[in-house]
Amino acid sequence: MINAVVEFVQTSGLMALTVPQLIMIAVACGLLYLAIVKKYEPLLLVPIGFGSLLVNLPLSPVMDPATDGVVGGLIYYFYQGVALGIYPPLIFVGVGAMTDFGPLLANPITGFLGAAAQVGIFATLLGALALGFSLPQAGAIGIIGGADGPTAIFLAARLAPELLGPIAVAAYSYMALVPIIQPPIMKALTSAKERAVVMRELRPVTQREKVLFPIGVTILIGLLLPSAITLVGALMLGNLMRESGVVQRLSGTAQNELINIVTILLGLAVGASTQADKFLTPQTMGIIALGLVAFGIGTASGVLFGKVMYKLSGGRINPLIGAAGVSAVPMAARVVQKVGQQANPQNFLLMHAMGPNVAGVIGSAVAAGIILAMLT
């Protein structure tokens, strides 16, 4: 009887608990704290934090792969959607269905700010190479600068699946930290006068333009960059469903049920990729540091290009909107609005910032396509 008890205790998770697992359980609880108490990206951090918790409990079977005749763990199967690159495009269908490209169509020149902010991706790629990462790994790390979780996962799963966990966690963490990371960079690079610029009201955009835009962009990107069409095509499909107005049920599903279900599966799978033995490495620290650099450079390059446009436009473009070029929709645009109002309480930059913001989503997908095309 005593032997049976001892044997039972010895097979319990308590006896198998290691220090790294304990640290990761603390990290998982930290993520849940940020999501629930601080309300930082709760839609993402709750499933990610809980996935991390599940996988780091000792002897947890949730990520066990399927072996001869034995069924694998539940999250192992969820994870296949990440490994096979299924979830990111599905998320993009939902994002497209929720996105109004009107501000970009009304003032298309601001699309350049979405392009400029992608410089951070390519600059960080060089930084990662300097730190000793391989070229595919460096490409996957650089994409964190796009501040676009699905794109980061999509690229990492193809170029460096071994780094998927840290890259996804870094990408989503920095997206959640946009309101903390961006304002100091924005203020450091602009003068009070520049921040106070009031931009002209946007022109109304016709329905026909909005319907033709996703079709045109899909054809354009498909012809230019076939490797980017999976993400861009999914984004534009969602947007076409929204703007065409003829498939409101599908659009509603993409905006709600689809994106919510995929977010749960994706979040759990990403969280489950943070197993202590793979996550707690010096490489992870390097990735998290490089992610911050990528994000910072992306923000700075957007703002600096905004300053160029401010000069060229004779002071009619507020350079702050360049910071929204890192995708992080719509949080980056909200940050622009907030910083702009600090300089001029009568200023409403939100809709102007949405142009570069949605351009950033396209930009990061395009950058991912370029990296894929060049490194595979």
Added chain:
Amino acid sequence: MQDLILGLEVFAVGVVAVFVTFVLMIVLVRLLQLIAQVTLRPAKQTVAAQKGPAADAAAPAAPAADALPEHLPVIVAAVAAYMQGQGDYRLAGIRPLDDAAAMATLGRLAGPALPWVAAGRADLMAARTEMIGRRAPKRGGTAS
């Protein structure tokens, strides 16, 4: 070292490719805008209509999309004249007052691409103002 060189290549090509993609996308957006202007009611009228009848009356006259076919001969003549390097709209056979609406349509379509359109429209406005001035009843001086 090899990787670093390749990385620099990815950096250079990547940044240029992203910008080129956006240049083409912006061209596409401008094209869509022109298509919408040609086939739908002009944006200014839409805004005015949204704001109500008072704003509609105050809004500057914009050419109706329906009128485009009838303006087409003048527009084609103007573009042909421009392509041949003629520096003045009058050389295209455009009559200042009769073709004002066509010129306005052309201005909306071509914008700054045809520099003399702006000058032509300014002349048209001046001619219009002068004509209205001639037609308007004289004020003052008749009290006796």
